Amino acid sequence: DKNKSVGDQTNHTITGIDPGSGIMKATDKVIKDYNLNDWKVQSGSEATMTASLDKAIKNKKPIIITGWTPHWMFSKYDLKYLKDPKGVYGKNEEIHTVINKNFAKKDPNATKFLDQFTWSPEDMGKVMLDIQNGKSEQNAAKAWIKANQDKVKQWTNGVNKVNGKTVKLAYVSWASEIASTNVVAEALRDLGYKVNLEQLGAGQMFAGLAKGSDDAIVAAWLPSTHADYMNEFKNKLTDLGPNLKGTKLGLVVPKYMKINSIEDLKT
Numbered sequence: 437d438k439n440k441s442v443g444d445q446t447n448h449t450i451t452g453i454d455p456g457s458g459i460m461k462a463t464d465k466v467i468k469d470y471n472l473n474d475w476k477v478q479s480g481s482e483a484t485m486t487a488s489l490d491k492a493i494k495n496k497k498p499i500i501i502t503g504w505t506p507h508w509m510f511s512k513y514d515l516k517y518l519k520d521p522k523g524v525y526g527k528n529e530e531i532h533t534v535i536n537k538n539f540a541k542k543d544p545n546a547t548k549f550l551d552q553f554t555w556s557p558e559d560m561g562k563v564m565l566d567i568q569n570g571k572s573e574q575n576a577a578k579a580w581i582k583a584n585q586d587k588v589k590q591w592t593n594g595v596n597k598v599n600g601k602t603v604k605l606a607y608v609s610w611a612s613e614i615a616s617t618n619v620v621a622e623a624l625r626d627l628g629y630k631v632n633l634e635q636l637g638a639g640q641m642f643a644g645l646a647k648g649s650d651d652a653i654v655a656a657w658l659p660s661t662h663a664d665y666m667n668e669f670k671n672k673l674t675d676l677g678p679n680l681k682g683t684k685l686g687l688v689v690p691k692y693m694k695i696n697s698i699e700d701l702k703t
């Protein structure tokens with residue numbers, strides 16, 4: 437295998453996730469912009485991608501996946517990002533909280549909470565890892581809230597307790613958004629809210645938010661990853677700004693692979 441090109445070793449395949457995700461659209465652009473003509477991007481889900489990654493690493497085989505930070509895969513495996521000299525995956529992405537345009541009027545109290553929600557990649561990583569190690573999504577969220585009351589108090593500062601008002605949160609089943617959405621849901625429940633969680637595809641999540649069938653998401657990767665969805669529904673959405681900074685997206689490989697840049701895929 438050693439003498440084969442990395443393309444031949446991987447059947448010229450990049451192992452990706454759900455086709456509607458921004459990282460998959462960016463990866464299609466990588467194929468074009470880097471002239472990776474004989475390469476293809478295999479879609480699936482985060483679960484199928486991480487299962488393929490696990491299998492490849494167990495057999496020390498080459499694999500190229502669409503990866504992002506924060507993610508538990510970086511603490512479980514020895515991985516590296518391929519350099520992206522053309523900057524197709526964007527520079528410093530953030531995760532934003534976005535609400536339906538009418539929600540601020542409908543529930544200013546919950547909007548204040550959502551506007552004050554902010555945490556770090558390390559905070560998110562802890563919840564993701566607890567879930568990965570078998571805790572239920574709700575229990576991992578509850579455990580984090582119990583251990584981080586100082587941070588939660590900043591979110592709830594000036595926010596009133598309520599009696600059973602409903603908030604509907606949408607998200608996509610990416611490990612990062614499962615973690616954040618469950619923590620926000622539990623913190624709202626502690627304030628007396630009834631919280632409905634709706635798991636959707638990326639496009640459906642933004643469409644549902646714009647239509648008002650959901651009130652809020654804490655899952656918008658911006659300024660580039662979800663830019664087209666935000667533009668498509670811009671008059672129906674209010675961006676409350678970042679709830680997490682320091683994210684990254686790109687092509688990720690096990691450190692035992694010799695390549696270091698997307699450019700190296702052309703050899």
Ligand SMILES: C[SH](C)CC(=O)O
Binds near residue numbers: 456460661662
């Ligand atoms: C997969 S990242 C969590 C977000 C996206 O690519 O749409």
